Amino acid sequence: xxxxxxxxxxxxPHLRAVLASAGLDVExxxxxxxxxxxxxxxxxxxxxxxxxxxxxxxxxxxNHPVITAYAKQLLDAATPVHAQFSLHPEANRxxxxxxxxxxxxxxxxxxxxxxxANSGAEANEAAVKHAELDRVxxxxxxxxxxxxxxxxxxxxxxxxxxxxxxxxxxxxxxTAPRPQDPTEALGVLVDALTRRNAExxxxxxxxxxxEGSFHxxxxxxxxxxxxxxxxxPFKSLAAQARxxxxxxxxxxxxxxxxxxxxxxxxxxxxxxxxxxxxxxxVICAFILEPIQGEGGIQxxxxxxxxxxQSACAAxxxxxxxxxxxxxxxxxxxxxxxxxxxxxxxxxxxxxxxGGGLVKTSVLLVRESRYRGQxxxxxxxxxxxxxxxxxxxxxxxxxxxxxxxxxxxxxxERGARLKDMLHAVHKDYPEVVKDVRGKGLMLGxxxxxxxxxxxxPVQEAARAGLFGYLLAGHLLRGHRIRTFPTASAANxxxxxxxxxxxxxxxxxxxxxxxDICDIVRGNYGRPLSLP
Ligand code: PMP
Numbered sequence: 001x002x003x004x005x006x007x008x009x010x011x012x013p014h015l016r017a018v019l020a021s022a023g024l025d026v027e028x029x030x031x032x033x034x035x036x037x038x039x040x041x042x043x044x045x046x047x048x049x050x051x052x053x054x055x056x057x058x059x060x061x062x063n064h065p066v067i068t069a070y071a072k073q074l075l076d077a078a079t080p081v082h083a084q085f086s087l088h089p090e091a092n093r094x095x096x097x098x099x100x101x102x103x104x105x106x107x108x109x110x111x112x113x114x115x116x117a118n119s120g121a122e123a124n125e126a127a128v129k130h131a132e133l134d135r136v137x138x139x140x141x142x143x144x145x146x147x148x149x150x151x152x153x154x155x156x157x158x159x160x161x162x163x164x165x166x167x168x169x170x171x172x173x174x175t176a177p178r179p180q181d182p183t184e185a186l187g188v189l190v191d192a193l194t195r196r197n198a199e200x201x202x203x204x205x206x207x208x209x210x211e212g213s214f215h216x217x218x219x220x221x222x223x224x225x226x227x228x229x230x231x232x233p234f235k236s237l238a239a240q241a242r243x244x245x246x247x248x249x250x251x252x253x254x255x256x257x258x259x260x261x262x263x264x265x266x267x268x269x270x271x272x273x274x275x276x277x278x279x280x281x282v283i284c285a286f287i288l289e290p291i292q293g294e295g296g297i298q299x300x301x302x303x304x305x306x307x308x309q310s311a312c313a314a315x316x317x318x319x320x321x322x323x324x325x326x327x328x329x330x331x332x333x334x335x336x337x338x339x340x341x342x343x344x345x346x347x348x349x350x351x352x353x354g355g356g357l358v359k360t361s362v363l364l365v366r367e368s369r370y371r372g373q374x375x376x377x378x379x380x381x382x383x384x385x386x387x388x389x390x391x392x393x394x395x396x397x398x399x400x401x402x403x404x405x406x407x408x409x410x411x412e413r414g415a416r417l418k419d420m421l422h423a424v425h426k427d428y429p430e431v432v433k434d435v436r437g438k439g440l441m442l443g444x445x446x447x448x449x450x451x452x453x454x455x456p457v458q459e460a461a462r463a464g465l466f467g468y469l470l471a472g473h474l475l476r477g478h479r480i481r482t483f484p485t486a487s488a489a490n491x492x493x494x495x496x497x498x499x500x501x502x503x504x505x506x507x508x509x510x511x512x513x514d515i516c517d518i519v520r521g522n523y524g525r526p527l528s529l530p
Contacts, residue, residue: 022465023472031062033499036481048475049504051482053495056293056325057351059410059440060398061497067355070394074387081387084379090389091116097396098364102347105338112347112364115374116384120324120350121216123361124287127320127346128220128239130365130374131285132205134318137371138281139201142263146197146278149265150190156268157186164189164273171275172196172264186273193264193275200261205284207241208255208317210304212295214487215287215322224287226295227487239284246292247304252311259283260315283317285346290337293325293495296488297436297443305342318345318369324361328352329399330495331439332411339438345369355395360388409498414439416502417494420509428516433490440498444512445491446470449519464489470515478511 009016019025029045030037037045050062060067095114102112115130117123156162164185169178172192179185207224209215215224220238222231242259245251261280266273286308292298312319321344326336328349333339335347346369350361359382399406414437421435421444434445449461460469467484470492474480485491496504 022460022468023476024468026475033061033063034497034501034504036062046479048479048481049496049507051480051494051496051508053440053497054356055351055483055493056330056441056495057354058356058495058497059328059330059352059406060355060395061499062356064355064357064398066398067357067391067394071357071387071391074390079386079390081385082381083386084381088384088386088389090386090393091384094362094389094393094396097393098349098362101334101396101400102364105334106343108343111367113367113370115363115365115378116389117350117361117363118359118380118382119216120322120348120361121218121221122380122383123324123348123350123363124215124221124224124320124322125218126363126378127285127287127348127365128207128224129378130363130371131318131320131346132239133374133377134369134371135205135281135284138316142278142280143197143201146193146263146265149267149276150193153266153268153273154183154186154190157182157273162268162271162273168266168272168274189273190266193266197263197280200263200280200282203261203280203282205239206259206282207239207284208252208259208286209241209243210246210288210292210300211243212246212292212298212487213241213243213287213289214292214294215289225487230487241287246298247301249303249307252286252304252307256283256311256315256317279315281316283315285318285320286312287320287322289322289324289326290335290340290342291326291331291438291441293441293493294486294488296445296485296491297441297493299436299438300340300342302340305337305340309342320344320346320348322348324348324350325495326441328395329404329407329410330441331437332407332414334399334407336438336441353392353395354388355391355398358388358391360385360392406498410439413496413498413500414442417496417500417505417508418442420505421494421512424509424512424516427513428520431516431519436491437494440495440500442494443485443488443491444494445488446519448490452519466490467492473515473518474511477514478507480508480511482508 026038028036029039034050036048036050038048040046099112115126117126163182172189174192209224211226213226215221222234223238224241225231226243242255244255261282263278263280265276265278267276290300321337323335345366347364354360425432425435433447436443449457449466452458460466467489471483482492485493
């Protein structure tokens with residue numbers, strides 16, 4: 001569908017203008033493998049190497065022939081697509097296949113139950129909702145336990161078997177003189193503790209996430225996304241997150257200690273009524289990406305993962321591992337987190353799960369934390385549809401084929417690509433700041449250009465658009481498609497498919513060196529060629 005010259009622009013016209021400012025306003029007419037074909041001015045197709053990879057949804061490339069053939073076959077067979085509230089054996093098979101892979105990789109027998117959704121953000125919102133349901137139920141159970149402990153203390157005191165000592169009275173923060181009558185003293189004590197517990201129980205849930213996190217842009221998930229520009233205007237709409245400095249020893253425990261809360265119950269020992277502290281589940285979940293995508297391709301260290309895991313286990317807080325961008329084999333293992341020894345209570349997958357063709361996502365919840373009643377209060381018209389589930393199953397077949405050849409390819413191609421990026425970094429240290437990532441999830445960070453001598457570059461850098469200028473130049477000048485990560489604008493991302501060839505790596509090498517020459521030469525040549 002070509003744009004007519006006099007057509008009104010009503011589908012996000014502002015974005016169109018932003019794209020145009022960096023020379024990124026192109027139209028693609030055909031896609032296959034690692035190549036998108038853009039429409040040239042004379043109407044001819046111009047091939048562009050796609051390193052943006054649908055931001056991670058194209059591990060197998062555009063229109064993978066096996067997937068498209070299978071999709072056609074499903075459509076020709078009149079496969080039921082929408083049959084809500086029926087048995088969905090294909091969704092179950094998909095859940096079983098995901099379990100086989102995940103449990104093999106984690107070396108763990110515990111099953112994961114699957115809740116399906118349509119997009120990445122939606123899977124994370126399902127995780128948030130499930131974690132909150134679980135938290136509320138655990139809180140209720142704690143309050144009930146505390147209530148029982150009050151009853152038991154009352155029984156002991158009324159039976160003359162226990163009294164309320166000063167330490168307990170003061171420990172509850174009571175300053176009025178303690179009534180002489182033990183039953184009366186206990187009554188005042190229980191009232192005070194009940195009030196305090198009710199206040200603690202009414203605290204809103206808090207989520208923890210590393211700084212730089214990106215978990216989506218919907219009402220709930222955007223509050224777990226660190227980028228202020230995305231998050232701040234919508235603060236009042238959902239539960240808040242505390243962001244923890246990445247890979248900083250001790251940081252997780254510090255934040256947990258600041259946020260955690262307790263409920264106070266009673267216990268009777270040796271004729272004394274004493275206060276017993278119970279953890280109140282206020283911290284709803286810790287959500288993280290093993291390799292942050294939009295945050296600028298930042299890998300979490302094994303030590304940081306261990307710290308999160310043990311600090312969360314100590315307060316019975318579930319760890320949600322968002323593998324939406326990093327998962328499905330992109331980094332050389334099915335889950336990028338398995339490579340740093342992380343074992344999640346929840347996992348979310350999306351993007352490449354749909355094979356670049358269907359929109360689907362899934363939340364996996366470890367059986368021991370799973371709340372079956374969630375299934376009756378959470379659903380979507382489109383989630384778990386027959387077509388998407390079957391396509392996703394085919395995708396798993398493809399990534400698992402030949403003993404995991406796709407994982408090995410991702411690792412090998414990624415290493416090749418990363419070697420090239422390292423070489424560029426080495427040759428242009430004054431332009432390139434860092435190279436990061438693993439497998440086919442790589443990034444190159446450029447030094448800040450806010451004080452660049454060329455006014456347009458300086459202006460773009462100050463507006464956070466320098467990376468887009470580079471992307472525009474790579475597209476127009478080198479037929480390469482890449483973008484900065486959403487929240488770290490000086491980092492260009494490379495997430496091509498496993499079909500990446502040496503020639504394509506060479507093409508990117510040439511483009512990057514050209515950019516570096518221009519930047520190092522203080523912009524003697526214009527950077528973008530719109
Ligand atoms: N989580 C992560 C780690 C992501 O990278 C993204 C998308 N960039 C999302 C969640 C949101 O996925 P979607 O865009 O499908 O809602």
